[in-house]
Amino acid sequence: MNKKVSALSDQQLLSAYLSGDKDAISILIERHSKRVLDYIRMMVKNNEVADDIYQETFIKVVRFIDDGRYTDNGKFLSWVLRIAHNQVIDHFRQAKQQNNLSESDAGYDILNTKRFADTTVEDRMVSEQIENDLRKLVDNLPEEQKEVVMMRYFGDLSFKEIAEQTNVSINTALGRMRYALINLRKMIKENQLILT
Structure with missing residues (x-):
């Protein structure tokens, strides 16, 4: 170059x-x-x-x-x-x-479980809407908090794994999650969302 x-x-x-x-x-x-x-x-x-x-x-x-x-x-x-x-x-x-x-x-027959047997189209639509609403809220979090939430809930990582991957202590990872949840609750209340 x-x-x-x-x-x-x-x-x-x-x-x-x-x-x-x-x-x-x-x-x-x-x-x-x-x-x-x-x-x-x-x-x-x-x-x-x-x-x-x-x-x-x-x-x-x-x-x-x-x-x-x-x-x-x-x-x-x-x-x-x-x-x-x-x-x-x-x-x-x-x-x-x-x-x-x-x-x-x-x-284990995954298709023969109550979780899948009782799911209707309406249930799936509501779940998708809740997930979309929640994802939008997560996107508004500060980057460090967003990262911990994504790794924990969407990546299914333990806090130990999150701490290792982000090069912070477990307490820092837990603290970021705590503040993320506080911020999410605040945004849910401000936006009057019902996530059930």
Whole structure:
């Protein structure tokens, strides 16, 4: 990469890419690749999985830009890290679902449980709406609190695992969760949401 190109800002590279310079997106990705990959590796603690999530993240980034869904506000790296974070959460969610479904391999008939037998279309719609409302509220939490909530409830990680992955003490992780729950309760009350 020559000095002239490396001196371009993220916004200038994005403009160049959108104007037809296909090399500009490669330069932009290369510029931020280490930071994004380090973040993903810190979260998942598995290099192979991290590499896959990294690839998916930048595929999504390019797709969003190509579709015109990226609004340039001077925070390109933050936007990419948010996509990476969501990809990590999706990974944990899928792993959790696979673990739950594998119980049927051990002679447990998952489709013959009361939980699934009594679920109606209305129940699923209400559950989806509650989950969407809650997800929007979680997105409004401070980043450290949001991270703990996502890892605990969507990633199904223990507080010990959360502490290890975020490089904080267990007490700090618990404190962040406590403040997150306080903030969520406050937002639920302010928005007069019913989550039942």
